Amino acid sequence: MSIKNVTTYLSEYFQIFVGIVLTSLGLKAFLLPNGFLDGGVTGIALLVRTQVDINMSYLLLVFSIPFLILGYFTVSKRIVIKSIISILGLALFIHLENFQTITNDKLLISIFGGLLVGSGIGIAIRNGSVLDGSEILGVYLNDKFGLSIGKIVLFFNIILFTITAFVVSVEVALYSILTYIIAAKVTDTVIEGFEDFIGVTIVSRKHKIIKKAILEELGVGLTIYKGSSGFGSNGKSEDFDIIHSIINRIDIKKMYRIVQNLDENAFIVEFDVNSVKGGVLRHYINKKKNKKLPII
Template sequence: MSSHKSHGPLFTLSDVIYLILGVISTSFALKSFLVPNHFLDGGVTGISLLFHEVQHWNLGVLLILLNIPFIILAYFKVSKHFAIRSSVAITLIALILNFAHFPELTHDKLLVAIFGGFFLGIGIGLCMRGGGTFDGMEVLALMTFKKSSFSITEIILGMNIIIFLIAAFFLKKETALYAILTYVVASQITKYVIEGIEAYTGVTIVSANSEEIKKALVLTLNRGITVYKGERGFMKESFEQSADVDIIFTIVTRLEVRKLQNIVRSIDPKAFIFTNTVREPQGGIVKEIVKH
């Protein structure tokens, strides 16, 4: 029995738009760049392309068959809605691969790797924004993530390394190397499409005026904060001199970083501020970008 309950309608208008655009972008990447040039990618899509190249089996049928176990897993372990949306996306891509025509735009290997990965990444990201996926490897990575200390990105990378090594054995080593380039481009574009301008940034602030800064962040910027108790000072010339201080931590979107810095600087120009990228935030009041 799944521990995840589905809420809301099966499809919203935004879901449909994202899924359709994702399917079109993915199909375009495969038909116009990767398939005509015998290129590979990572995940189940990469395995399907590998079988298609080695055994000449139908790519659309392979995508459906190889994703079935992962869709079943998603149905019970993620959510019914996620599984159904993913099934629709995979089926539409398979139909387009078999019945639609896209022009072959280039045979330059570098351009194929870059632009094939670019449109594939857009397709993956849009499908995920629509609450589904067309590559079951992400579902397996999500399941493994819950039982390991590795991030989802690291798990998917590890799985794809195995795929690329197999590709190097059955196909040319050059093909495997270009597959890695395609995967890197696709993964970076996917990350941008999913996170977009809402990519999260963690901000840590150390200031003697922490009380004013806390009020400004919560009441003006409307952000939740976490406060650590610490000490400041410990300079080389005055090592013995220190003072208690509240160390403030908050998470904002990429566009809010500059606004936050301006607020803090207006209160304490000497405040120590540093930022770091926040990956896969969960819980608290941070909203989820990708729906499951």
């Protein structure tokens, strides 16, 4: 194994360790002492903990086992191994940690408990591990029945919080829903990053000057496809370039203005981008002002 691979592995496991620490801090310092719940398997363990006097770490391990077994048949073995190590680590930290309750304010408990748990889960997922088995259930049902993973997890948690309302109290259920929403949003942010990118496809007969204007004024990278247009089976056809680019959402209005000023009839398709790696995203291609690029 090369030094680069060893460094990558160590970096991944160190980040997972950080995720475990953050998650356990959110549970032990905020949620657990106040009887609040998060979603997923952690939420099930917290709910059972409110009814029986069993160590939270044991409950987390027991309720994670069925999902890990399911994961063995649905996701890669590497993810399962990492998840087993992560869940064992989380259970160990919960068992050994002795954090003092930081606040008794229920709103602060929901907000900061959700922030810490969401951050920890997000860091773990970003490094190929799972701290909560409900995501594995979502992957399995998605593969089996084609159901959305997000909807599966949401339905799972609706059942959990409904039971909480009856078993504990409606107030705890409502605060737990708030905790879950915050944790879910923070998890997504950690996984996808803080920058929000948009994919754009532009079809125009004036593609040459539009390409030049986008390069000069936005400074983003472009991918060019060859295309043709026409109408009907025997209609007029014309070859032209199709412009494709990924830009920051902040620049989307400016991009529209650039294109509309050059061609009011340009066809523009905008779509969400979940993950972006490589390419020219954050750096301007032409940093020198007033430097003109040739029309190509």
